Amino acid sequence: MSGAAETISVASPADFHVHLRQGELAKVVTPHVRQGGFSLAYVMPNLKPPITNTEQALLYRAQLQAIDPAVEYLMTLYLSPELTPEEIRKAAAAGITGVKSYPRGVTTNSEGGIESYDAYDAVFAAMEETGMVLNLHGEVPSVAETNICVLNAEPAFLPHLRKLHAKFPKLRIVLEHATTRAAVECVKSLGDTVACTITAHHLALTVDDWAGQSWNFCKPVAKYPDDRMALQEVVREGHPRFFLGSDSAPHPFQAKATASPTHACAAGLYTSPVLLPLVAHLLESFGALDKLEGFVSTHGRAFYGRRASASDRRVVLRRVSSKVVGIEGYGAGPTHVVPFWAGKAIGWELVEEREQEA
Template sequence: MASFTKLEQIELPAAFDAHVHLRDGEMSQLVTPTIRQGGVNQVYVMPNLVPPITTVQQCLAYRDRLRAIEPNVDYLMSLYLHESITPEVIREAKKAGITGVKSYPAGVTTNSSSGVLSYEPFYPVFAEMEAQNMILNLHGEVPSTPPLSSASSTSTPAVTILNAEPAFLPTLLSLHQKFPNLRIILEHCSTAAALAAVRACGPSVAGTITAHHLSLVVDDWAGDPFCFCKPVAKTPEDRDALLKAVVGSGGRFFLGTDSAPHDRGKKRGEDKVAAGVFTQGNAVAYVLDALEVGVKRGVFGEGEVTQEVLEGFFGGWGRRFYGVEEKRGERVVLRRGGAKVVDVLRKDGVGVEVVPFRRGESTWGVEWK
């Protein structure tokens, strides 16, 4: 590949996005068609609907609804880790072709109120997932310490959204130690500490990196609700560690955008700001932009952004970890400056609107071959 920052176009296999939120109802009608617009034809779908997807029947019905909206995408599906999930459910899910189970600590992010309070009760489930070669996807944060809690008066550090991910990492390491062959993904890594924890584990553990965490730091979301997500973006040093992981991990980290749409009124104008950044329609382009900025700031050398790295991060490494093939053989051509991010995503007859990441800015355009 020629000098990355001088390229006017790049041809790549269509991408695999290993972490997407497509919601349901009107929101799903709005955002599901943007998967292919972003250069992606295969996705791993999160189960945190309301109510959450906790049965095989719910999961397959949800997949059917998504296929009806956009049939030219392959949807890998997941269940929501919940007290109703048993080893028997895991065996049923495996037979039905469901890929994995997503764990949300209770209350840490959107639609997580039914999430996990303790992992020990799920050890039989994890053992069966290990036996069935299914994937455990971890939202790697712990809930914030309540105000005036006992933790504030002891030597135990208080937990806030800024250190919620590092506070979770001992749990990752403990689960990997107890279930060394269980395939685990630490989702949306946002700190250098998270990257180090994944690297400290065996090859059955990997991590996903979002497009927006490659660009944002704490100052960005502190002043802009459309950049606020969970986990929040952290320090410039953390952002640069994520950029280095894209080009230098050898496959331990791959794309999982965590694209999370919210109606614009829930991002601005209500008592609380909804957590989520919407990147689906420009998923691959945003990463290319972040890598170019990384080269220009000297985070890594231009020669480190190779065709092999791009093909691996955007699809090859994630598909290898998930054990799936790219079924369609499609390719995309990205052209520098070929697209402008819309200010608001809307659709006739749909009553919700979503403001995308970097609204109104120029980015790479996507053409399908």
Template sequence: MALRKLNGCILPATADFHVHLRDGAMMDLVVPTIRQGGVNTNNSQPNLVPPITTVQHALEYRNKLEALEPRVKFLMSLYLHESITPETIIQAKQHGITGVKSYPAGVTTNSSSGVVDYAQFYPVFEEMERQGLILNLHGESPSTGDVTVLNAEERFLPNLLELNQKFPRLRIVLEHCTTAAAIETVKKCGPTVVGTITAHHLSLIVDSWAGDPFCFCKPVAKTPADRDALLRAAVSGDAKFFFGSDSAPHPLTAKRGGDKVAAGVFTQPYATQIVLDAFEQACEAGILKPEDVTLDSLERFLSRSGREFYGIDDERKERIAIYKSHETISNTLRSESSNIEVVPFRRGQETWTVTWV
């Protein structure tokens, strides 16, 4: 076991700074699995149907999430939309909303109401600077002309550089980095720009999702060199990179049936465990060395760096223990009442065990 030294170690509870918890019956099914993955803080995404574009909608959604799992802190964001104004930002700050999420129009699930031109939102970004709200970017350009899913993130990166230049005090998160170019671009930006890395992108490459709908997500996994850059950033201890699972549940029927495969990988019940799996596999493959994966680097990536950037504390000071005990990832998560079935990432494979201490 490449990470034998970590067996039985204690870590702060994981903070997941990018997760899709859906609404309705799917929400009822997946929210109770959050703590199973060692997580007690969640940045819940606003791309519901309809999207969360008002403070009132965000607060109502948070109330529903807290009713299902009161032991989790839910961070709320608004969906960047033409109806968002500087006055909306002021109101959001007053009610504890942490940020605004930008989806380029049409690039992923429920993004049809997304951004076409960032310039129209400059007054909003100026107010976000003043109020200290965070801009969360889905960093892909729409697939038009010679832009494809494989280069959509890299084509988007000039937008990130421009936004950082125009709004140097605006805290920006480049969500779910998937390329070495994204890692290097985040490093080049000022201290107000960071990037999140998912659990699944630490192990997937393009060949993984090309034949497996349960590994297909947006942005798609890229080359082995890109994956290796993510792994090294995640264990580097660099505060610019921290965990955001982008766990995105879809019904089994949407992943296997119909005319189009839904984009999303479901990791929520095993969020911390799958990160550990990826680091262990990388050590066994020689991509990382066991000494690269330390308790300090795990704590920074899974908890501390993200909490510090968002300016939040773990009020409960909760801890988790990690063990290698031959636990197996469930094949499905099923709701008997609504007949929804969701397939977890790496279904049926062995994983680490997480317990609360």
């Protein structure tokens, strides 16, 4: 990062968790990766049907490249019973980066998610051997009998993370979109092969913000003020195993805005179009602006072995007094999406990209 208070430049921002959807919606939202300041997208596989094999992942990558070839797309497979050690070797050889695990039924398109991690030992062993990354949606399903609900589903998941790391210490694991102090402490206590993504919105929200406000509703839900403080603290500390994964998850306007007695609103917040200015704004609000480059680029790139090179571009942000995010959004009809933070001001805007000095 260079410059004094009025401009900041960041080397090759990388978003290590993003939903780019498919079909017409993908055409609307994929260009927003660059619009939001990012040049690398770590792409989630929870499509309909999910991306479960190498061919599908390569086809999906080609579709995204056709929409915006300037972004580097790192692809993932959806952990499901059809994933075999042979398929892992094939995927690794084809340049697929990771495997995403969704516990069954906890979030959007997770009906095919997993129920037991032990059943996948051979898959995890092949991933460890080939250097693939395991991305964990770290929640357990709600169960009334054991008092599990959205507020304690993440702490209840952490024993699975500890067990997986103990069994496969060389397997790189990322606990995705952590929302609790317990998760931060757990990841810190584990070895260098375990990292954690944090979203922009979880640095801003608590329970009070989404209870009754569907536009702030996502999974995992934002938790207590002390949990948000733990996320802010670990970013301010500049801990190298914590980095941005936006979990930017666009849902059509109707799905977010309309709940009924039989339909809940969709879970997911859309941050891609405003991402880098928003992250700068939030980090500045809790005294961590000097950690911006580590959080949005260096840390994640180091963990994934995708370091920015001298020839990569730097993205420049300029301080503005107040730039309000439009509430009109993008697209139309079934592709009409409205970003998180709509109607609110951000104190930074993207200026330009310029060649990084060697």
